Amino acid sequence: MNNNELINLATAAKEKSYSPYSSFRVGAALLTKDGKVYQGANIENAAYGVTMCAERIAVFTAKLEGETEFSAIAITSDSKDYIPPCGSCRQVLLELCGEEIDVLITNGIGEVKIFKLKDLLPFSFGDKNLNG
DSSP: OOHHHHHHHHHHHHTTOBOTTTOOOEEEEEEETTSOEEEEEOBOOSSGGGOBOHHHHHHHHHHHTTOOOEEEEEEEESOSSOOOOOHHHHHHHHHHHOTTOEEEEEOTTSOEEEEEHHHHSTTOOOHHHHOO
């Protein structure tokens, strides 16, 4: 699967967003190393703290299905600016997908930037800190 296809799947997932409070729709598409894709969309709640981001929904769904190896995640929104994962999502991606996963972020005019997760979350805290 190429990057454009993954971004298109993230954009399709965004259409399933439940965001009645912010109207800020986000979609994510997580690619496993064997080519499967898991989609997520943000789901809001009136008790804002229990709102769930698109990225975490995609990751948790993949983990529930037994996936353990990932190569990339694409993230889209309706924003004109690039949409990086929030801090909570970066931490979840680090622990469940690894620091080498590619993170594809897009902006409102279809441009894409690609980062390694380790570059978006430098000097991170993870299992290595607990086991060393």
